[in-house]
Amino acid sequence: MNKKIIVLSICLIVSMLLIACETKKYSEESSSVETTMTDNIEEDVEKLIYCDTMEFLEKDNMFLITSTEGNKYVIDVNGTIQENPESTLEFRYLKSYENDDESISVLDIFENDVSDDFITNSDNEEIVDVVTMKDMEVVIVRECEETATNSNIILKMLDKNGNELSRIESNDKRLKRVNDSINFAEEFRKMSLRDIEYCGDTICGLLGRIALNVQTGELVSTGVYFDNGYGVNYWTSNIEDIHGKKKFPVNKYGETKERVKKVISSNNGYRLSNGLFFNDEKKIFYDINLTKKIDLSKYDVLVWEHDTEDYVFKDGYCNIQVSNPSGAWFYGIIDINGDWVTELEKDGWKFYKNLGNGLILINNKEGYSYLDTETKSIEKIEGINCGNENVYFLDGKIYCLLDSGEILCRDLKSNEDTIINIHEG
Numbered sequence: 283m284n285k286k287i288i289v290l291s292i293c294l295i296v297s298m299l300l301i302a303c304e305t306k307k308y309s310e311e312s313s314s315v316e317t318t319m320t321d322n323i324e325e326d327v328e329k330l331i332y333c334d335t336m337e338f339l340e341k342d343n344m345f346l347i348t349s350t351e352g353n354k355y356v357i358d359v360n361g362t363i364q365e366n367p368e369s370t371l372e373f374r375y376l377k378s379y380e381n382d383d384e385s386i387s388v389l390d391i392f393e394n395d396v397s398d399d400f401i402t403n404s405d406n407e408e409i410v411d412v413v414t415m416k417d418m419e420v421v422i423v424r425e426c427e428e429t430a431t432n433s434n435i436i437l438k439m440l441d442k443n444g445n446e447l448s449r450i451e452s453n454d455k456r457l458k459r460v461n462d463s464i465n466f467a468e469e470f471r472k473m474s475l476r477d478i479e480y481c482g483d484t485i486c487g488l489l490g491r492i493a494l495n496v497q498t499g500e501l502v503s504t505g506v507y508f509d510n511g512y513g514v515n516y517w518t519s520n521i522e523d524i525h526g527k528k529k530f531p532v533n534k535y536g537e538t539k540e541r542v543k544k545v546i547s548s549n550n551g552y553r554l555s556n557g558l559f560f561n562d563e564k565k566i567f568y569d570i571n572l573t574k575k576i577d578l579s580k581y582d583v584l585v586w587e588h589d590t591e592d593y594v595f596k597d598g599y600c601n602i603q604v605s606n607p608s609g610a611w612f613y614g615i616i617d618i619n620g621d622w623v624t625e626l627e628k629d630g631w632k633f634y635k636n637l638g639n640g641l642i643l644i645n646n647k648e649g650y651s652y653l654d655t656e657t658k659s660i661e662k663i664e665g666i667n668c669g670n671e672n673v674y675f676l677d678g679k680i681y682c683l684l685d686s687g688e689i690l691c692r693d694l695k696s697n698e699d700t701i702i703n704i705h706e707g
Contacts, residue, residue, distance in 0.1 A: 331704040332687030338674040341373040346391060350687055354392050359676065361702040374442045376419050378412040378475055386475060388412055388421060399444045411475035413486055420496050435470035439496040448499030456501055460491060482508035483524050495524050502526040507553040512570050514554045519546040521570045529570065545572045549587065556595035556618055576620035597636035599623065623655060639678025641694055652694055666690065
């Protein structure tokens with residue numbers, strides 16, 4: 283009997299010890315799981331990024347944001363942080379910065395000084411300007427070659443990586459045909475970023491005297507704005523391409539035929555855009571072949587001297603302003619086919635921006651709205667409190683930096699709002 287009691291006692295003790303061990307193991311595992319969950323929660327909290335500023339990178343359809351901690355990130359439309367934006371972005375978003383000593387530096391998207399990417403010899407080279415073109419970025423570098431008896435100033439056109447695209451030298455014989463009385467060495471030496479003008483496509487205006495195709499180094503006519511390879515030259519009454527070739531033949535005096543002159547004539551000289559240009563005398567839009575595309579001659583279209591941005595198509599749309607016999611003004615919008623997107627009305631709508639996905643941003647005296655070009659319905663943008671800054675449109679959606687530091691995305695067609703969570707990829 284005593285043996286049975288002893289055996290039972292031993293079994294009971296062993297069982298209690300096993301239970302105690304399992305309890306301790308479970309407790310340790312629970313503690314470990316709880317600690318891991320807490321760490322994950324803290325990690326998630328640390329990943330929340332709030333914005334102080336937001337800038338749309340329109341060439342890549344991404345955003346540059348500055349966090350409330352002062353850090354800069356490039357994010358896509360879903361909020362994913364780009365770990366290597368230099369390899370992700372098509373553009374570097376370079377810009378020129380004028381220093382206190384009036385020298386020019388090149389800054390990258392994060393405002394780092396990257397001038398050394400474009401200067402090979404600081405003793406005789408310096409940055410002049412950065413020009414952002416439709417499909418490329420160009421850094422203009424001045425190089426001085428001088429002796430006691432000679433001076434040659436070179437303007438080099440470099441791509442975003444510092445590779446030379448073309449150059450124009452002050453002793454270039456072509457410049458004598460531009461104006462043989464000008465000392466271009468002196469002009470090139472003094473030239474600043476204020477003497478440089480973007481003239482569309484790959485054309486850059488220099489000093490108001492030269493227009494250079496930066497990709498090929500060809501000289502083209504000045505005073506011409508190019509679009510999709512062509513521009514209207516009102517001085518010569520001709521259409522020219524980005525290589526300087528004239529579309530219509532000229533006589534020995536450099537003049538085109540009379541029928542061409544009648545079309546390429548204007549009080550203002552409206553530039554070519556979306557393949558069309560406006561003749562304000564005939565009230566007709568023509569293409570580069572001088573074919574009538576949109577005839578508004580039945581209207582008294584209002585024109586003002588030197589206001590050359592009127593009647594220029596943008597993203598496929600153009601604002602039209604007319605006056606009736608009593609002098610009342612009417613406003614409307616046409617598309618590239620000449621169809622009325624909004625009819626002529628008093629206090630009518632004006633086109634502001636193409637939002638994508640069949641939507642355009644329009645405005646009148648009551649403010650901004652958006653129009654669905656398929657249904658012709660007009661809706662006001664309401665319920666978003668972010669002022670006029672940090673508001674961008676893409677593919678029919680509005681992206682807005684809220685006062686809370688969050689980015690709101692609203693699909694304008696479905697009217698659905700989403701808060702974009704900024705996160706690592």
